[in-house]
Amino acid sequence: MSEEEIRQLTDFQINEITEHRIYSRLAALQKNSHNRQVLSELAKEELTHFYTLKKYTGKTPAPQLWKVNRYVWIARLFGLTFGIKLMEKGEDIAQKVYRQWKNEDIQKMATEEEVHEAKLISLIDEEGLNYMSSVVLGLNDALVEFTGALAGYTFALQHPHLVALTGGITGIAAALSMAASEYLSTRAEKENKNAFKASIYTGIAYIITVIVLIAPFVFMKNVYWALGVCLTGALVIIAVFNYYYSIVRSESFKKRFGEMALISLGIAAISFGIGYALRLFTGIEL
Known part of the structure; x- marks a missing residue:
């Protein structure tokens, strides 16, 4: 791989580990066991993507803590669903970039990002939305x-x-x-x-x-x-x-x-x- 490709995959890694940390933090804050389980599954999926990318980059970048704190506070102030969907809305571009790669692992990640997360997020039970x-x-x-x-x-x-x-x-x-x-x-x-x-x-x-x-x-x-x-x-x-x-x-x-x-x-x-x-x-x- 070229240096530019490794750099791009490393950016993907940072995004995945950051989202893993966000979902983990939010899961720990949930009193509702159902919501905690959904968020834990999302966190697990993001961590899996992180290690998949590590096979190609050989790197272990740290999460963007400012982004973690930002979305955790947004979710606490304006609701869990709003915080998560706002974050995922900002990741649409990343998913499109994933699709540009011909690599089988990355294509699989893109599909999981689109399908699994949308499905899991829709299962979140938040009283205010009812x-x-x-x-x-x-x-x-x-x-x-x-x-x-x-x-x-x-x-x-x-x-x-x-x-x-x-x-x-x-x-x-x-x-x-x-x-x-x-x-x-x-x-x-x-x-x-x-x-x-x-x-x-x-x-x-x-x-x-x-x-x-x-x-x-x-x-x-x-x-x-x-x-x-x-x-x-x-x-x-x-x-x-x-x-x-x-x-x-x-x-x-x-x-x-x-x-x-x-x-x-x-x-x-x-x-x-x-x-x-x-x-x-x-x-x-x-």
């Missing part, structure tokens, strides 16, 4: 309904603190209503979910969104600037959530973001127009 639909319900309703309401209040009331007060009351009431609806809906459908937990996920998602959206009206004096910041905040929430969702569900970020942003801003524009029309029709000045 309630993703409840979070989606809370966020969608808050972003569409509440953004529209704030836009309507902005033109109807024309005072940021009045908008914040009215919006806060409306938002909290709506969050409680949505949480109660999700509780009753989950119980009625008899899904494999805890109805109380489902309602909590929905309520918390709604309230967090409400806080972010009314904050500009609390701290800013110009009601229209506050509305602009509010709508920007809505777009940021949509972007962050849909990025997370697209990673854990392996779906298109652009499509989901575009649909949700268009609906939320469209409803806000319509509500703003309704507020303007009602103000003209009633002749009420505050």
